[in-house]
Amino acid sequence: MSDSYNILIVGVGGQGVLLASEIISEVAIRANLDVKKSEIHGMSQRGGVVSSHVKIAKKVYSPTIEYGQADVLISFEQAEGLRALDWMKKNGVAIVSTTTLIPAIVTSSKGFNYPDDSIAEMKKKANNVIAVEADDIARELGNPRLVNTILLGVLSTIAPYDQNLWEESIKARVKEKFIDINLKAIERGRQLNPKAVKA
């Protein structure tokens, strides 16, 4: 199924994982493709891992991406990127924010370590890892919650969909007063030419 495109998005509750997957799905619909997305909510507001599967193809059956089948992995937190890395196809692309969010359990109990440099670990295991200092860029733009849209900007340069669909989808899916800032954020993400970042 060469027309299929699977995107796995991971992060921690509150990072905007679900909005990002809504926007990608909207792009797919506007590209006249079938799309399904799946996530488990419930515990997400309480600090747990949040992941959203977006599957795009001419016809999609299962709403979930299988292990090792993601074309793109997007992570809003570096250790979560490392955790999810093997969900990616061998030659898949990982777009990962350098953000670190260390959970309380690492502090309060022995035996759990937070990786020193998840990005370096990811690069050891995969060829295409694009690390993005998205926190810094978001802060420059004046809203730390824009990490998700900045990474979507990077995605838009490698995903096989028309560039203008991304703008249209943001306008359709983001609350009115945040549209402009999100459009700026996606543009900033685009300017991070993936190849330059990789080198």
Next chain:
Amino acid sequence: MKELLSGNEAVAQGALEADVKVAVAYPGTPSTEILETIAARHKSIYAQWSPNEKVAYEVGIGSSLGGARTIVTMKHVGLNVAADPFMTHAYTGVNAGFVVISADDPEMHSSQNEQDNRFFAHFAKVPMLEPSDSQESKDMVLEGMKISEEFDTPLLLRMTTRISHSKGVVELSEPCEYEGDKFVKNPSKYVMVPGNARGRHVVVTERLEKLKEYAEKTPYNFIENNGSKIGIITGGISYQYTKEVLPDADYLKLGFTYPLPMKKIADFIKSHDRVIVIEELEPFYEDQIKIEGLKVEGKKYFGVLGELSPARVAAGLKKAGIIDKVAISEIPPTENMFPRPPVLCPGCSHRGVFMALNKLKVAVTGDIGCYTLGALPPLKSVDTCICMGASIGNAIGMEKVDGYKKGTVAVIGDSTFLHSGVTGLMDAVYNNSNVTIMILDNSVTAMTGGQEHPSTGKTLMGEKANEVDIPSLCKALGVKNYRDVDPYDYEATLNAIKEEIEKPGPSVIRTNRPCVLMPKRIMDEPFVVDLELCTACTLCFRISCPAILASEETNDRGKPKAIIDTTLCTGCTLCAQICPDEAIILQSKMVTEGV
């Protein structure tokens, strides 16, 4: 027009298109968003939260009898609560269409068990539809209404988490118009005393035969013929998983799944060399098919535990010898990576209670809600969790036999207390139990995402409501030892529990701080750690607050000192209260002293 909708949103859209007039529920993952969507987007439908699923179901019976198409929604275990009216409603039948939606939770993403509610259709002898995507979730509401009216029966629409929470493209239609007849008195149909009920059971049995005929001809049970010798019988999400793994097999896809279309199934089996039944959880189709003497295989390859997935379906088909190699692998166990378990939020009003209960080492009977998280280390102070309201009865029984030396305390949230804790408390009063009950009142149904309930003062549709006053309610039930306590005051909470455990007769302690997240985010001035004063005793790490982290600085034994993430800290003060070195101080104080 096309829209990307979750299964739950699609059911809400289906309710709109079917001209449903009344939608009733108690929140429960994964069903909650059905009513939330209706209240937010489809305002022509009257939608309400009821105190529990039983009441919700009973309200629904009333509105259907009154001539309004009605849906009642709940999670799978909610139907246990509503089973009483459900089982007899099968006898009375309906006036306007009635669809009960059960959202099951295979894999227990957010539940205490993974019971397979398809058996409820069999148990009550009512028809059942099982959608396999968002489009069917929408379409089956209208179809369900028609079946309900044609056969004069409630209908079970059975969803699962993956259907409810996955989104897919849905083709929308114009709403139809339904004008039901008002209620007509008919005691032999609606008054289920033994003499009438016996007659109605005959009707139910005859109805089931007619439904069997319907199952044979409904377009929701269809065959996909690809010229294969292998036949697959499947339904729900399992259909999608299997199509992904084995696109070229022949399929008998079931959507109307009780009663089953046995003739169609028998023909399908006859025309194939081998037929495999693929279904999540229990062998519901498989066992019924086998009882008919038909030869199928299934559960021996796939098991009854948890969710299926394309990988699990592939592994099962390999085991069955239908495919030789599995292209997709199952998820290997995670390597030594830290977990990210759900935790009580920073500033959660339950934290102080569990700090105190942990200190007292009493037995704690727990309940369903965020406070289940008090069972996890390091707070580790909830000892039971069974079902909505169980904490109180559990504590009564435990106390009656002196089952735990240091005493037993029940903890229950406000919404859960109103759902089914009130009768437990009544029992404690009536049977003069020495139990201590803590109502952790944070003024919202928190775990499911912040819904209103009878003591929040607002309805689902956003209108002002009468507030059930929990203190007056407890006192009216006859509770003599009642008190409110501020859970942000650790000493006061600890002492209140100690004192009430000692008192004879039932005691109620209600905590009175709202949820920090909902309906409003509460952020007071944050605290910071004075690293000069911190001795790295690690006490504050043990209250499991996500805002308290290990700093880079250590004491002379190499233990990390604490640091507080001021963007997460809500200023609840609990860590400052237990810090023996007074090293945790308000941020403003630190700044002025630091200059």
